[in-house]
Amino acid sequence: MKGKAAEADGNIYRLPASVPPDSGEQLSLLTKHPDQPENSKVLKVAIIGAPNAGKSTLSNQLLGRKVFAVSKKVHTTRSRALGVLTEEDTQIILLDTPGLTTPSKVKRHQLEKSLLVDPWNTVKEAELMVVMVDVADKWMCSRLDFEVLKCLAQHPDIPAVLVLNKVDLMKAKDRLLDITAQLTCGVVNGRKMRIRPVIKPPWAEKRSERASEGEENAEPEDGSEPTSALSKEQLKTLRNQQGWPHFKDVFMLSSVDREDVDTLKSYFMVAAKPGSWQYHSEVLTDQSPEEVCTNIIREKLLEYLPQEVPYSMTQSVELWQDGEDGVLDISVKLYTKKETHMRMVIGTAGQMVARIAQEASEDLSRVYLREVRLKLSVKLKK
Numbered sequence: 001m002k003g004k005a006a007e008a009d010g011n012i013y014r015l016p017a018s019v020p021p022d023s024g025e026q027l028s029l030l031t032k033h034p035d036q037p038e039n040s041k042v043l044k045v046a047i048i049g050a051p052n053a054g055k056s057t058l059s060n061q062l063l064g065r066k067v068f069a070v071s072k073k074v075h076t077t078r079s080r081a082l083g084v085l086t087e088e089d090t091q092i093i094l095l096d097t098p099g100l101t102t103p104s105k106v107k108r109h110q111l112e113k114s115l116l117v118d119p120w121n122t123v124k125e126a127e128l129m130v131v132m133v134d135v136a137d138k139w140m141c142s143r144l145d146f147e148v149l150k151c152l153a154q155h156p157d158i159p160a161v162l163v164l165n166k167v168d169l170m171k172a173k174d175r176l177l178d179i180t181a182q183l184t185c186g187v188v189n190g191r192k193m194r195i196r197p198v199i200k201p202p203w204a205e206k207r208s209e210r211a212s213e214g215e216e217n218a219e220p221e222d223g224s225e226p227t228s229a230l231s232k233e234q235l236k237t238l239r240n241q242q243g244w245p246h247f248k249d250v251f252m253l254s255s256v257d258r259e260d261v262d263t264l265k266s267y268f269m270v271a272a273k274p275g276s277w278q279y280h281s282e283v284l285t286d287q288s289p290e291e292v293c294t295n296i297i298r299e300k301l302l303e304y305l306p307q308e309v310p311y312s313m314t315q316s317v318e319l320w321q322d323g324e325d326g327v328l329d330i331s332v333k334l335y336t337k338k339e340t341h342m343r344m345v346i347g348t349a350g351q352m353v354a355r356i357a358q359e360a361s362e363d364l365s366r367v368y369l370r371e372v373r374l375k376l377s378v379k380l381k382k
Contacts, residue, residue, distance in 0.1 A: 016064030017084070017284035019292055021328050021368040026289055034277035037089045043272035046095040046126035046158075050145035053132040054165040058255040059083050059094050062265055066363055067285045067292065069299035081291075085265075086281040090272045092265075093279075095126060123151055128271055129160040131247075133183060136169035141179050143242040152244050153230055159271075161249045163264070168254035176252055185245035289368065290317050296363050297332060297376070300356040305344055312337045313345075314381070327371045330364075335381040345378045353378060 020026045034040075047055045056068035063083045083094040123129060131148055135141045141164075144152075152160055162183060164176060186193050230238070249267070253260035285292070294315050301310040319331035334353075336342040346353050353376050361374035 017086070017282050018065060018369045019067070019284055019287070019289055019367050021289050021370060021372075023288045023290060029280060029283055030286060032280040032282075034091075034280050036091070036277040036281075039089055039274065040277050041090045041272035042093070042275040042277055043090070043268055044093045044095065044125055044127045045130055045268060046123045046128070047130045047132060048123065048148060048151060049132035050134075050140055050148060052137075053134045053140070054255045055132050058130075058132065058163070058165065058261065058264075061255055061258070061261040062092070062094060062268075063284060065284060065367055066296075067287070067367065069295040069302075071299045071302040081295075082286040084279045084283045084285065086277070086279075086283075087269065090269050091277040091279065091281070092268045092272065095123075123155055123158070126155075126158055127273070128268070129155070129158050130163055131160055131244075132163045132165050133179075134166050135164045135176065135179055135252075136166040142182060144183055144244060146239065149238045149241060149244060150230065150235070152246070153234060153238055156246065159248050160244070160246065161251065161267075162244075162247045164250065164252045165255050167252045168257065180250055180252075183243040184247050184250065185241070185243040187245040187247075188250055189248050290320065292367055293317065293330060293360075293364060293374075294332070296367075297334075297356065297360050297374075300360050301334075301345070304352060304356060305341075309336075309341050309344055312341070318377075319375075323373065327373050328364075328368060329373050329375075330361075331375040331377070334376060334378045336378060337381055339380060342378050342380050 020029060047059060049055055056070045059068050060066045060070065063085055067083055068081060085092040085094065129152070131144070131152070133141055133144070162180075164179065164183075167173070167176060170176065180188075181193055184193065251260075251264055251267075253264065255261060287295070294317065297315060298310065301313060314335045316333050316335070317330070318333050319329060321329050323329045334345060336345060344352070345356075347355075357374045357376045360376075361372040364372040364374065
């Protein structure tokens with residue numbers, strides 16, 4: 001019963017939708033007329049933030065299924081994907097964006113150019129922006145990422161909320177208020193926050209001066225303003241700005257905690273405005289089953305292989321069919337650029353590639369709601 005309403009104690013609730021393992025079925029689901037009720041409400045949410053802030057983990061938790069790849073390395077999300085959460089009369093469309101990045105980093109990680117354009121395009125469509133910050137990362141949480149600030153400044157008309165993520169990993173919880181004050185410039189929803197000032201040790205002052213000097217001297221990278229409508233003056237002001245004084249609300253949560261995520265979900269439900277649904281209630285994502293599969297394999301490669309190896313690998317789906325025993329048989333070929341990389345992926349006696357296949361097939365079974373037999377082979381790209 002995926003996505004279908006189920007009766008329980010007289011209340012109607014929906015089980016999380018799933019992704020049909022057949023791409024034709026997924027396509028017809030995406031084009032199916034939305035089964036919206038009379039007083040339908042809708043909200044498009046763009047989740048933005050620096051790479052690795054936990055955007056995809058949050059999206060997965062909100063959806064109730066793992067649709068987006070998650071790993072500890074940056075740039076796990078390679079292109080914009082969309083998740084759909086439908087409950088009662090409300091549909092929340094989650095635009096899961098790649099981390100905002102710059103041309104030099106795109107080159108360094110052999111990333112697609114889409115990583116530069118995508119997040120910017122996504123935000124235009126949103127009715128609410130969620131800015132995620134990883135508070136467990138000491139350097140990232142003292143100021144908002146410059147790309148994120150640019151994004152906020154370009155869309156001042158879209159309401160934005162700040163989500164401080166990974167609070168469970170923070171030892172000194174009292175620091176959360178100081179971080180909030182810094183990232184909001186002490187202003188939330190137009191009101192000044194009252195927080196006693198923190199007396200910084202002298203080295204901390206020097207550290208932040210150095211950081212801003214480094215940024216001042218940074219060469220303007222060509223194309224680093226994809227469609228940037230901001231003037232030089234505005235950009236200069238933003239460079240010296242640590243936070244954004246126009247957040248409507250601030251949430252402190254751990255995106256792996258069900259209850260924390262439900263609080264945010266309720267906020268979205270309340271913020272939704274009357275409007276037509278864009279998708280049928282059984283739709284979970286706009287990704288094809290094959291895309292979900294290659295993304296999850298990529299997640300495992302990022303998790304288990306050293307630094308640069310996964311970024312230079314490509315995949316091709318060789319087989320996708322229903323086995324006689326009702327199991328979905330998938331065969332994927334992984335291409336590496338170097339012989340040494342190939343050996344790493346295979347591992348001693350093939351243990352690494354077997355482990356990746358095993359874990360990915362377990363994840364996929366939960367998304368397709370059926371057993372998956374995944375076979376991976378590794379080949380050197382000539």
